[in-house]
Amino acid sequence: xxxxxxxxxxxxxxxxxxxERDVAKISGVNGASVxxxxxxxxxxxxxxxxxxxxxxxxxIVKKNEPDVTIKEI
Amino acid sequence: MKxxxxxxxxGTLIFSVAFALMASAKALSxxxxxxxxxxxxxxxxxxxxxxxxxxxxFDENFLMxxxxxxxxxxxxxxxxxxxxxFYQVGELFEDYAVGKSRKSIADLMNIRPDYAxxxxxxxxxxxxxEQVKVGEIIVIRPGEKVPLDGIVVSGHSTLNTxxxxxxxxPRDVGCGSEILSGCINLSGLIEVRTEKEFGxxxxxxxxxxxxxxxxxxxxxxxxxxRFAAVYTPAVVGAAVLLAIMPPLLxxxxxxxxxxxxxLNFLVVSCPCALVISVxxxxxxxxxxxxxxxVLVKGxxxxxxxxxxxxxxxxxxxxxxxxxFEVEKVQPAEGFEGGPERLLKLAAAAESNSSHPISLSLxxxxxxxxxxxAEAVSAEDVTELAGHGxxxxxxxxxxxxxxxxxxxxxxxxxKTPCEAGTVVYVAVxxxxxxxxxxxDQLKVDAAxxxxxxxxxGITTVMLTGDSKTAADSAGKKLGMDRVYSQLLPExxxxxxxxxxxxxxxxxxxxFVGDGINDAPVLARADVGVAMGGLGSDAAIEAADIVIxxxxxxxxxxxxxxxxxxxxxxKQNIVFALGVKLLVLVLSALGLASMWAAVFADVGVSILxxxxxMRALKEK
Numbered sequence: 001x002x003x004x005x006x007x008x009x010x011x012x013x014x015x016x017x018x019x020e021r022d023v024a025k026i027s028g029v030n031g032a033s034v035x036x037x038x039x040x041x042x043x044x045x046x047x048x049x050x051x052x053x054x055x056x057x058x059x060i061v062k063k064n065e066p067d068v069t070i071k072e073i
Numbered sequence: 074m075k076x077x078x079x080x081x082x083x084g085t086l087i088f089s090v091a092f093a094l095m096a097s098a099k100a101l102s103x104x105x106x107x108x109x110x111x112x113x114x115x116x117x118x119x120x121x122x123x124x125x126x127x128x129x130x131f132d133e134n135f136l137m138x139x140x141x142x143x144x145x146x147x148x149x150x151x152x153x154x155x156x157x158x159f160y161q162v163g164e165l166f167e168d169y170a171v172g173k174s175r176k177s178i179a180d181l182m183n184i185r186p187d188y189a190x191x192x193x194x195x196x197x198x199x200x201x202x203e204q205v206k207v208g209e210i211i212v213i214r215p216g217e218k219v220p221l222d223g224i225v226v227s228g229h230s231t232l233n234t235x236x237x238x239x240x241x242x243p244r245d246v247g248c249g250s251e252i253l254s255g256c257i258n259l260s261g262l263i264e265v266r267t268e269k270e271f272g273x274x275x276x277x278x279x280x281x282x283x284x285x286x287x288x289x290x291x292x293x294x295x296x297x298x299r300f301a302a303v304y305t306p307a308v309v310g311a312a313v314l315l316a317i318m319p320p321l322l323x324x325x326x327x328x329x330x331x332x333x334x335x336l337n338f339l340v341v342s343c344p345c346a347l348v349i350s351v352x353x354x355x356x357x358x359x360x361x362x363x364x365x366x367v368l369v370k371g372x373x374x375x376x377x378x379x380x381x382x383x384x385x386x387x388x389x390x391x392x393x394x395x396x397f398e399v400e401k402v403q404p405a406e407g408f409e410g411g412p413e414r415l416l417k418l419a420a421a422a423e424s425n426s427s428h429p430i431s432l433s434l435x436x437x438x439x440x441x442x443x444x445x446a447e448a449v450s451a452e453d454v455t456e457l458a459g460h461g462x463x464x465x466x467x468x469x470x471x472x473x474x475x476x477x478x479x480x481x482x483x484x485x486x487k488t489p490c491e492a493g494t495v496v497y498v499a500v501x502x503x504x505x506x507x508x509x510x511x512d513q514l515k516v517d518a519a520x521x522x523x524x525x526x527x528x529g530i531t532t533v534m535l536t537g538d539s540k541t542a543a544d545s546a547g548k549k550l551g552m553d554r555v556y557s558q559l560l561p562e563x564x565x566x567x568x569x570x571x572x573x574x575x576x577x578x579x580x581x582x583f584v585g586d587g588i589n590d591a592p593v594l595a596r597a598d599v600g601v602a603m604g605g606l607g608s609d610a611a612i613e614a615a616d617i618v619i620x621x622x623x624x625x626x627x628x629x630x631x632x633x634x635x636x637x638x639x640x641x642k643q644n645i646v647f648a649l650g651v652k653l654l655v656l657v658l659s660a661l662g663l664a665s666m667w668a669a670v671f672a673d674v675g676v677s678i679l680x681x682x683x684x685m686r687a688l689k690e691k
Contacts, residue, residue, distance in 0.1 A: 015348035033288035063127045
């Protein structure tokens with residue numbers, strides 16, 4: 001299933017790349033793409049246990065960019 | 074932003090005071106440097122500390138904090154403050170440049186309609202386009218954007234389709250016309266019955282396509298991402314070695330000197346310039362292409378288009394308009410009245426038929442001579458299936474049809490050698506001449522082919538059409554190769570064969586109208602579909618969609634893609650070159666920390682500005 005999130009206040013391109021890399025490694029995430037310019041994160045994820053997966057995704061985003069707020073769109 | 078500016082201003086002021094005091098009052102100046110440092114850099118140090126607690130070490134803030142604290146320790150007070158100051162000023166510029174790029178991209182996306190005027194039982198209500206259902210009636214006033222795809226049910230107007238096609242010529246619409254969301258209504262009020270929901274409407278699909286295009290990464294981008302992941306640890310590792318090894322191995326090397334050189338390494342170790350500017354360049358290129366009505370579905374396709382060696386094009390609908398038009402009217406020797414009478418008689422005889430050929434005869438008669446076939450009474454009309462018609466017009470017995478019909482009547486006629494469909498006409502039992510009807514080449518087809526050849530690209534035409542028609546069109550256009558009488562699977566085979574012929578790095582583009590070319594579009598390195606307007610199949614199947622039907626947009630596409638690639642390359646060479654140079658000079662003890670800061674943020678800013686040129690390309 002496809003999920004799109006807005007990463008508000010994403011301001012470092014290197015962090016965006018790191019988020020993309022790390023999120024893609026989570027089990028339950030089949031594909032991740034972070035667009036630094038539109039500050040959108042587009043994920044292809046497994047429906048099963050998505051709550052759990054989302055928690056891990058949020059943790060990774062926080063770790064790389066503590067100032068970012070994640071919003072689902 | 075403003076607070077940051079004020080903070081930096083105060084910091085700079087104290088910094089210059091400290092600088093002035095350096096010679097006369099050493100202790101006071103050191104205190105002033107420390108004050109300036111704290112004012113300018115506390116946030117960076119705070120962020121660095123927070124990130125370390127989060128388990129993230131190689132972070133830009135951390136590197137800057139270590140470099141500047143290190144500079145303090147080795148006694149280089151001015152440089153410690155300068156690193157922080159320039160880093161922050163650089164960041165400010167960088168944020169500004171990123172904000173600016175985001176804004177120009179948002180402007181590009183500005184074709185999204187904000188509202189729809191929904192017609193309800195009691196009047197007209199302003200609602201968001203998402204709320205409108207299929208089959209409801211919306212009202213579009215002059216100056217408003219068309220919010221959803223639909224069909225005009227009343228009123229007429231002209232539409233500006235530039236946002237979708239890049240074509241500036243307005244399009245006339247009236248009752249029954251299909252209109253697409255994203256166009257702007259220019260002159261009259263129209264009512265439209267919606268055909269699609271907002272999410273499925275053209276404008277939404279285009280926006281989604283362009284926004285998601287950058288998730289299909291180009292090879293260069295993947296390379297940069299992989300490179301960035303090893304670059305920072307490698308440079309930091311080298312910095313550690315640089316600080317420790319020389320003082321340990323030799324007696325003459327001073328630790329503080331080598332530490333200073335190592336700190337320079339830390340400053341240069343962020344790959345930000347590359348990580349921002351390369352995707353930005355591709356995004357800009359895709360943006361520039363969509364501005365002229367060429368949708369590119371991924372950075373990888375834009376990159377591939379720049380390396381095109383073969384451009385293989387379908388004939389009908391791609392190079393030709395796919396509409397049959399009268400090309401030539403040739404009266405027989407001795408026929409009275411010339412081409413005008415010949416065409417008028419033929420059109421009148423065919424006035425009851427809706428066959429495409431009859432329609433083209435009537436269109437030509439009307440546009441050339443203002444002749445309305447319906448107004449003339451054709452009597453005793455007999456349709457001869459597979460042959461043509463016979464009719465009596467103004468007392469003349471007119472026969473219009475193919476060569477079989479002429480043979481059947483035993484008429485003496487000459488077969489012309491031109492390509493196309495020939496309609497023969499006989500009047501009162503004598504051969505009167507022929508009318509040549511052919512699919513017309515698009516006006517810009519020849520320019521497109523010529524332009525491609527000038528770029529050193531081999532042009533190939535594929536068609537299911539007859540050899541005469543294909544060869545004649547191929548010759549007119551100057552195609553390098555022409556393959557005719559092909560079945561769809563033959564096209565796939567030829568494309569596969571050509572793919573083997575091209576060089577390793579070269580790419581093969583296939584351009585078709587997307588309707589029955591899906592297998593070939595998929596087989597080619599890059600599939601380009603023509604006429605995306607209204608054709609969902611084309612948008613789905615192709616990698617690149619040319620929204621209006623012009624083949625010359627291929628040239629614009631090539632220009633934009635080559636320009637984008639060259640900008641991206643410039644940035645990579647420039648950023649890596651400067652960084653490498655500063656690293657080498659630092660290792661030799663020849664570069665100051667000022668140079669290192671420039672190699673970090675200065676290069677980022679210049680690379681971003683350079684990347685934005687890709688978007689400006691017209």
